[in-house]
Amino acid sequence: MSKKFKKLCTLVLAVSLILTSLAGCTKDKAEETSGNDAKKKIAFIPQLIGIPYFTAMEEGGQKAAADLGVEFIYSGATTASAPEQSKIMDSLIRQKVDAISISVLDSSSINPIIEKAKEAGIKVYTSDSDSPTSEREIYVAQAMDKDLGYTLIDRLALQLGNQGKIGVVSGESTATNLNLWIDYMKERISSEYPNMEILDVRYTQGGSSESALKQAQELMTKHSDINAIIAVASSTIPGVAQAVQQAGKAGQVAVIGYGSPQTVKPFIESGVMEESILWNAFDLGYLTVWAGQQLVEGKEFLPENEVPGLDYKVKYLKDEKTLLLGPPLVINKDNVDDYDF
Amino acid sequence: MIKIKKLLTNVVTSRTSFLISLLLFIIIILSFSSPYFLSISNLLEITQFGAVLAIVALGEALIILSGNEGIDLSVGAILSLSGVLFGLAINNGFSMGAAIIITILSGILLGCINGILIAYIGIPPLIGTLGTMYIYSSLALYLTGGTPISGFPQYFRILGQKNTFGIPNQVLFVAIPIFIFTYFIIKRTSFGRKVYLVGTNDVAARLATINTPKVRMALYAYSGFLASIASIIMCSWLMTARADVGNGLELQAVTVSVLGGINIKGGEGNLSGVMLAVLIITITSSGLQIANVNSIWQLAILGFILIFAVLLNQYIVDKKVA
Numbered sequence A: 001m002s003k004k005f006k007k008l009c010t011l012v013l014a015v016s017l018i019l020t021s022l023a024g025c026t027k028d029k030a031e032e033t034s035g036n037d038a039k040k041k042i043a044f045i046p047q048l049i050g051i052p053y054f055t056a057m058e059e060g061g062q063k064a065a066a067d068l069g070v071e072f073i074y075s076g077a078t079t080a081s082a083p084e085q086s087k088i089m090d091s092l093i094r095q096k097v098d099a100i101s102i103s104v105l106d107s108s109s110i111n112p113i114i115e116k117a118k119e120a121g122i123k124v125y126t127s128d129s130d131s132p133t134s135e136r137e138i139y140v141a142q143a144m145d146k147d148l149g150y151t152l153i154d155r156l157a158l159q160l161g162n163q164g165k166i167g168v169v170s171g172e173s174t175a176t177n178l179n180l181w182i183d184y185m186k187e188r189i190s191s192e193y194p195n196m197e198i199l200d201v202r203y204t205q206g207g208s209s210e211s212a213l214k215q216a217q218e219l220m221t222k223h224s225d226i227n228a229i230i231a232v233a234s235s236t237i238p239g240v241a242q243a244v245q246q247a248g249k250a251g252q253v254a255v256i257g258y259g260s261p262q263t264v265k266p267f268i269e270s271g272v273m274e275e276s277i278l279w280n281a282f283d284l285g286y287l288t289v290w291a292g293q294q295l296v297e298g299k300e301f302l303p304e305n306e307v308p309g310l311d312y313k314v315k316y317l318k319d320e321k322t323l324l325l326g327p328p329l330v331i332n333k334d335n336v337d338d339y340d341f
Numbered sequence B: 001m002i003k004i005k006k007l008l009t010n011v012v013t014s015r016t017s018f019l020i021s022l023l024l025f026i027i028i029i030l031s032f033s034s035p036y037f038l039s040i041s042n043l044l045e046i047t048q049f050g051a052v053l054a055i056v057a058l059g060e061a062l063i064i065l066s067g068n069e070g071i072d073l074s075v076g077a078i079l080s081l082s083g084v085l086f087g088l089a090i091n092n093g094f095s096m097g098a099a100i101i102i103t104i105l106s107g108i109l110l111g112c113i114n115g116i117l118i119a120y121i122g123i124p125p126l127i128g129t130l131g132t133m134y135i136y137s138s139l140a141l142y143l144t145g146g147t148p149i150s151g152f153p154q155y156f157r158i159l160g161q162k163n164t165f166g167i168p169n170q171v172l173f174v175a176i177p178i179f180i181f182t183y184f185i186i187k188r189t190s191f192g193r194k195v196y197l198v199g200t201n202d203v204a205a206r207l208a209t210i211n212t213p214k215v216r217m218a219l220y221a222y223s224g225f226l227a228s229i230a231s232i233i234m235c236s237w238l239m240t241a242r243a244d245v246g247n248g249l250e251l252q253a254v255t256v257s258v259l260g261g262i263n264i265k266g267g268e269g270n271l272s273g274v275m276l277a278v279l280i281i282t283i284t285s286s287g288l289q290i291a292n293v294n295s296i297w298q299l300a301i302l303g304f305i306l307i308f309a310v311l312l313n314q315y316i317v318d319k320k321v322a
Helices: A002-035 A052-068 A082-094 A107-119 A145-160 A176-192 A209-222 A234-246 A261-270 A281-296 B002-013 B015-033 B040-065 B075-091 B096-120 B125-144 B154-161 B169-188 B190-200 B202-207 B212-238 B249-259 B271-290 B295-321
Strands: A041-045 A071-074 A099-102 A123-127 A139-141 A164-169 A196-202 A228-231 A254-257 A276-278 A314-317 A322-324 A329-331
Touching: A041 A052, A041 A082, A041 A281, A052 A071, A052 A281, A082 A099, A082 A107, A082 B040, A082 B212, A082 B271, A099 A107, A099 A281, A107 A123, A107 B154, A107 B212, A123 A281, A139 A281, A145 A176, A145 A196, A145 A228, A145 A254, A145 A276, A164 A209, A164 A234, A176 A196, A196 A209, A209 A228, A209 A234, A228 A234, A234 A254, A234 A261, A254 A276, A261 A276, A261 A329, B015 B271, B040 B075, B040 B169, B040 B190, B040 B212, B040 B249, B040 B271, B075 B096, B075 B125, B075 B212, B075 B249, B096 B125, B096 B212, B154 B169, B154 B212, B169 B190, B169 B212, B169 B271, B190 B202, B190 B212, B202 B212, B249 B271, B249 B295, B271 B295
Parallel strands: A041 A071, A041 A099, A099 A123, A123 A139, A139 A322, A164 A196, A164 A228, A228 A254
Antiparallel strands: A276 A329, A314 A322
């Protein structure tokens, strides 16, 4: 009898645990939404949540939302998964938001749901990573993919004196934007730098650091005369830089990639990396929410736009339907401390 | 007091009524958390996200049911690989019918490979299907080169993106018929009784002249078959075949099987419980999303629900012994 009672208690305890955990995390959300009914809702779906890069975009978006008087919903999955993005977009459609922006993981699988959102009268646009074949209104670009690919190779060429053997460590082999950048790197090398050569492109599962470390080690073992390793996905930079450091080849094997200032700071300080190429993610988030508001209000974009909150003008390329944040940002020891993402 | 306790015990000991109460409880909580959640059309449409999991979980549940530490970790990889084969077939000019046949046959073949490794060669299921999971995933990645395959005909989206009478087509025309068929086989045929017997006591089953390897072989093949059916739905839903769509699905399938009341040691459990568990998981994750709950919390809540269910299972088992 008493044993049974004990079991029952356990049960009640478990129920209340679930109850409180559910109540705890939904209550504040309910409060948030109830006060802001009249505000336009602009959502952004990142590729995944919990990494500094997208958190910086979220913060930029929040700031824009406060400045512009709209509600900003930041909703993403914990892993970079194309089906999850579709599900999240579906739930945003059900919440009847006014505009949805998305950093596209897979441009073909997201198209049907973009179409569905459009049918529901929602403005859909891409930001950070595009799906050119979809029915999106515009693309908010951090920088042109071509510029990013070219700039990285140009900066690397400066470091290497226009010649060298290069290995590439990328994220998932299915990531559209990473693959595009690699293609542009190859294009730049073949047209401008006859003495530079990409030996090998390695992919990492989920762009994890451990896996990047391993791939970089293998690259250096297989090609002992390698001069540089490009870490394409931001998340692969720590692994690649550590591999080079551990092998005692800092300065001998150059490391470059698309890494956020906070990610590359320790490696720039220790001398493994000289430069990283990126853009201001905070500003990109800000611009994304601003663009959403313009779309919801039915305003046209001008060839050059004044964005309150950004201290430079933003170009709109009409033919590509692209809002362009600006040229790529080169991060080195001089400006690495200026950004907190 | 005693009456209430009796009632509680009753609800708790019948798995089905417990799961139904849990489902209702979750729906009530979610309705309070977002004004957009509770509507019949919403609840029906949300089930589209459960169709793939439901189909795959039926195979998983049967394998766990058949005992001997049975588990199929390769279901997600089979789904990815057969989906990729489907996409390649369509893109190479095969008709829809032919492509579907190719996909289903490949699913069965991949399941048979699992079956041979486990039932005839005697590799432990956990290791065997972990191995094939890696092999099948690699093959899928190799075949696509990492690029998603699109180019399905427009009419194909009817299966994964359209509704009939407000119910998503993949649920109404695929998941429900497959469930009814599987339920019938397990409840009403001698093969079904064999599965339970094999799961309860392998030695006794063999003494009763049941060909246990053959039973297990059939279940792994069936699981592969179901995964390939699910892959066609997935392709239609995304209008794309991807080498990574099945990632993580195997663990979800195990989760709903256990939550649904399938004893992880085999021989015990009910397929309708598994279907209720699929509904619970699907509605919870979709509802939390609509309420804009951070996905990090969503995972934790699923974890709570699972542990809660296992605690309960222990309670029932103890009670039966006592």
